[in-house]
Amino acid sequence: MISSAWPLLPSLGVLAAMAVVIVVVGVRLTRVADTLAERTGLGDAIGGALLLGAVTSLPGNVTVLTGALEGDPGFALANPVGGIALQTVWLAIADLLYRRVNLEHAAASLQNVLQSVLLIAMLAIPVIAYATPDLRLGWIHPLTLLIPALYGYGLVLLRRMQHEPMWQPKRTDQTADGDGDAAEDDGDGDGDGDERSTARLWGLLAALGLVTGVAGWLVGRAGLSVIARTGFDSGVLGFTLTTAISSLPELVVLLTAVRMGQLTLGVGNIVGGNVYDILMIAVADVGYLEGSIYRDAGPTSLILVGGTLLMTAVLAAGLLMRDRKWIGFEGISIPLIYVGTVVLAVAG
Numbered sequence: 001m002i003s004s005a006w007p008l009l010p011s012l013g014v015l016a017a018m019a020v021v022i023v024v025v026g027v028r029l030t031r032v033a034d035t036l037a038e039r040t041g042l043g044d045a046i047g048g049a050l051l052l053g054a055v056t057s058l059p060g061n062v063t064v065l066t067g068a069l070e071g072d073p074g075f076a077l078a079n080p081v082g083g084i085a086l087q088t089v090w091l092a093i094a095d096l097l098y099r100r101v102n103l104e105h106a107a108a109s110l111q112n113v114l115q116s117v118l119l120i121a122m123l124a125i126p127v128i129a130y131a132t133p134d135l136r137l138g139w140i141h142p143l144t145l146l147i148p149a150l151y152g153y154g155l156v157l158l159r160r161m162q163h164e165p166m167w168q169p170k171r172t173d174q175t176a177d178g179d180g181d182a183a184e185d186d187g188d189g190d191g192d193g194d195e196r197s198t199a200r201l202w203g204l205l206a207a208l209g210l211v212t213g214v215a216g217w218l219v220g221r222a223g224l225s226v227i228a229r230t231g232f233d234s235g236v237l238g239f240t241l242t243t244a245i246s247s248l249p250e251l252v253v254l255l256t257a258v259r260m261g262q263l264t265l266g267v268g269n270i271v272g273g274n275v276y277d278i279l280m281i282a283v284a285d286v287g288y289l290e291g292s293i294y295r296d297a298g299p300t301s302l303i304l305v306g307g308t309l310l311m312t313a314v315l316a317a318g319l320l321m322r323d324r325k326w327i328g329f330e331g332i333s334i335p336l337i338y339v340g341t342v343v344l345a346v347a348g
Contacts, residue, residue, distance in 0.1 A: 005228035026252030056249035059216030066220030068287030078238030307341025
């Protein structure tokens with residue numbers, strides 16, 4: 001339980017204020033990361049995963065660590081899992097707004113497919129850890145160490161796939177250029193037209209990341225205070241309210257990228273950010289000093305992990321099927337699975 005809870009109304013005010021801050025910073029992040037992805041030669045899919053995925057995940061990461069250090073395992077574990085679930089829902093929302101064709105069809109990228117498969121594998125680790133709660137290495141579960149190892153190996157596979165792809169998505173007249181050529185531009189002069197030096201852009205990216213990190217800490221403290229003052233289930237609140245705020249950068253970046261025509265970058269930001277969020281489960285286990293976080297998080301967290309696994313599998317299927325019509329099966333199924341997961345968690 002949080003050591004010194006803030007009053008309820010100021011806590012809600014902080015959550016609302018940080019939502020605004022995160023939205024404003026998210027727009028700037030998109031443009032800076034888009035330019036850096038082009039200049040470094042990472043490409044939109046990997047650039048979205050490494051640059052945008054990592055930086056836009058900072059608010060949620062700090063929120064997770066705050067919950068773990070304050071001794072609330074349900075809140076700490078629900079935030080990264082909820083971030084993955086809600087950010088996948090963001091894709092369905094962007095699909096509604098991008099009316100030309102199914103977004104998963106236009107943003108054809110094998111890297112995004114591989115990251116989705118990697119995400120499913122990494123999400124399976126907490127499930128196994130739940131089934132073996134008494135295994136311990138110090139105060140953490142030994143399977144926690146497998147999470148960053150899988151992430152590192154996944155980056156190696158992504159890089160290899162970029163240089164020597166063994167499969168290629170079928171190109172159609174609605175397929176976006178994965179190397180960063182926009183299908184449509186907002187005319188702001190981003191990308192190659194940005195006259196700022198690369199070093200300055202890296203500095204700006206770091207500064208924006210710092211702002212989102214501070215916002216994440218405030219979201220974590222305010223969220224824990226709301227739990228303390230209301231008695232609401234910490235897992236459900238972490239999966240919904242605080243996650244909705246801390247994952248706003250991903251939504252802003254996705255919608256801005258789609259508007260700029262950088263479809264692969266936008267989808268790569270979501271999928272790559274989801275993979276990055278799995279690392280925060282390891283951080284939560286390390287930050288929770290009272291034992292294995294899987295042992296103490298409770299059955300609600302297992303429901304949340306299972307629902308998120310199902311959503312990720314549907315997304316991977318959508319990326320593979322590449323349905324041409326405006327809204328594919330994944331655009332309908334993912335929000336329904338999210339709502340069903342929340343209902344089951346509350347009922348449980």
